[in-house]
Amino acid sequence: MLKFDVAVVGGGVAGLTAAIYAARAGKQTILIEKQERLGGRAMTHKKKGAYFNLGGHALYHGDALSTFRELGLQLPGGQPSVDGYGIWKGKLSPLPMGVKSLFTTPLLSWKGKMELGAWLAKLGKLDTQLYDNMSLREWIEGNVQDPMVRNLFYSLLRTASYVVAPDLQAAGPVLQQLKHALKGVLYLDRGWGAMVDELKQKALEQGVQIVTKNKVISVEHHEGKARHVLCGDGMKIEANHIILTTPPAVAHELVPHAEETALHTWKEQAVEVTAACLDVALRRLPEPKQQFVYGLDQTVFLSNQSRAAYLSDDGAQVITLLKYQGKEKDARRDLQELEETLDLVQPGWRNELVEKQYLPNITVCHDFMHVKRQENPGPAVPEIIGLYVAGEWAAHGELLVDAATASAKRAVEHILSLESEERTPNEHRVIV
Numbered sequence: 281m282l283k284f285d286v287a288v289v290g291g292g293v294a295g296l297t298a299a300i301y302a303a304r305a306g307k308q309t310i311l312i313e314k315q316e317r318l319g320g321r322a323m324t325h326k327k328k329g330a331y332f333n334l335g336g337h338a339l340y341h342g343d344a345l346s347t348f349r350e351l352g353l354q355l356p357g358g359q360p361s362v363d364g365y366g367i368w369k370g371k372l373s374p375l376p377m378g379v380k381s382l383f384t385t386p387l388l389s390w391k392g393k394m395e396l397g398a399w400l401a402k403l404g405k406l407d408t409q410l411y412d413n414m415s416l417r418e419w420i421e422g423n424v425q426d427p428m429v430r431n432l433f434y435s436l437l438r439t440a441s442y443v444v445a446p447d448l449q450a451a452g453p454v455l456q457q458l459k460h461a462l463k464g465v466l467y468l469d470r471g472w473g474a475m476v477d478e479l480k481q482k483a484l485e486q487g488v489q490i491v492t493k494n495k496v497i498s499v500e501h502h503e504g505k506a507r508h509v510l511c512g513d514g515m516k517i518e519a520n521h522i523i524l525t526t527p528p529a530v531a532h533e534l535v536p537h538a539e540e541t542a543l544h545t546w547k548e549q550a551v552e553v554t555a556a557c558l559d560v561a562l563r564r565l566p567e568p569k570q571q572f573v574y575g576l577d578q579t580v581f582l583s584n585q586s587r588a589a590y591l592s593d594d595g596a597q598v599i600t601l602l603k604y605q606g607k608e609k610d611a612r613r614d615l616q617e618l619e620e621t622l623d624l625v626q627p628g629w630r631n632e633l634v635e636k637q638y639l640p641n642i643t644v645c646h647d648f649m650h651v652k653r654q655e656n657p658g659p660a661v662p663e664i665i666g667l668y669v670a671g672e673w674a675a676h677g678e679l680l681v682d683a684a685t686a687s688a689k690r691a692v693e694h695i696l697s698l699e700s701e702e703r704t705p706n707e708h709r710v711i712v
């Protein structure tokens with residue numbers, strides 16, 4: 281039996297962040313990942329010289345970026361221009377994202393241009409928390425008049441959050457994410473895998489013990505206290521604190537009698553979000569001006585990430601396409617829609633193809649901020665002392681990877697605050 285202060289289950293962004301912060305606070309920390317490589321959904325695969333993330337990934341100006349900066353990560357990469365196009369009725373039109381395109385776009389009437397211009401000017405100052413308990417559709421239909429400006433908002437907010445559920449999605453958090461997006465996003469050189477490598481390096485520097493290729497099969501607790509983690513190879517790790525960064529359903533499965541704990545509510549209320557992702561590396565772009573496209577009447581998105589980041593060793597252009605999936609998913613139809621989008625934006629792309637990757641149904645998040653949530657998950661599982669959850673689904677208002685880092689830090693802060701609470705009465709006694 282190994283003994284640690286903190287055991288972290290899962291080596292994605294949440295797990296790595298939690299392990300680094302726990303170790304930085306002086307805790308003997310172990311991280312256990314079931315896959316051979318760390319990174320989870322932030323992994324990058326190199327194919328024929330091109331770096332493919334698991335679908336299109338961009339870092340927003342949110343919690344993750346500030347956390348990584350605080351930890352001293354380099355994060356080389358670049359900020360892409362937002363000049364782009366919208367797809368409307370099968371045609372490309374310039375998207376009104378700047379002053380010039382706002383005046384020239386054929387997508388909007390004069391009234392629509394005035395309304396969108398006013399919104400772009402005031403969005404930065406919007407107090408988004410006012411809309412936390414309202415659905416996205418309620419917010420858009422109640423606040424935006426022009427039908428095409430509404431379409432633009434649906435498209436921008438879908439792209440910022442990956443969610444196609446306007447009646448369910450809470451408006452406040454996604455509007456906040458749009459505010460982050462409008463500050464510009466960061467595409468990372470060599471993909472998000474490079475960020476994972478930097479996180480791994482920081483974890484090792486802090487003395488985190490990292491175990492890969494070992495699946496946690498059970499988290500034992502006794503008399504209301506977490507005791508140890510049991511791994512597939514028989515390794516048993518005793519820990520005062522156990523942080524689960526697995527999906528909510530897996531966390532539920534790992535903990536005996538989870539149905540009597542908040543893990544049950546968190547699993548039941550979770551609404552999964554998926555996407556179909558097509559990534560292609562092209563020798564050259566048939567249409568070099570068309571690099572960034574939002575679907576307005578389709579839930580698709582395209583971005584040539586190579587316009588801002590180093591994503592290929594031989595100069596190929598790495599384009600990422602996404603089909604945001606609502607309830608309806610069909611791997612073949614989604615691929616066809618994505619390929620048709622490429623045909624429209626980069627005609628003749630097949631002649632330039634170096635490599636492609638298609639992920640028909642990948643989980644973007646296991647849960648998000650929606651109006652039917654009973655409670656925000658974690659950080660502590662109230663019924664079991666020493667048991668915590670983190671991960672992008674354990675959001676308290678944040679979205680995507682920002683929720684992964686924020687929830688990881690919340691778990692560690694909770695551990696530290698408990699310990700300082702335990703110390704205080706003793707110190708008090710000594711003084712008296």
Ligand SMILES: Cc1cc2nc3c(=O)[nH]c(=O)nc-3n(C[C@H](O)[C@H](O)[C@H](O)COP(=O)(O)OP(=O)(O)OC[C@H]3O[C@@H](n4cnc5c(N)ncnc54)[C@H](O)[C@@H]3O)c2cc1C
Pocket residue numbers: 289290291292293294295312313314315318319320321322334335336337338339340494495496497525526527530555557642643644645670671672673679680681682684
């Ligand atoms: C297509 C796509 C596009 C995205 N784009 C963006 C974006 O643009 N911006 C953004 O902010 N976010 C984006 N995201 C979301 C982002 O990738 C995730 O929020 C983040 O990587 C989640 O990290 P995590 O640590 O919470 O979960 P994960 O990465 O899923 O990590 C969980 C880890 O736990 C491990 N594990 C599970 N069970 C066990 C077990 N029993 N024992 C041991 N290990 C276990 C898994 O193998 C995994 O490594 C995107 C995601 C996808 C899929």
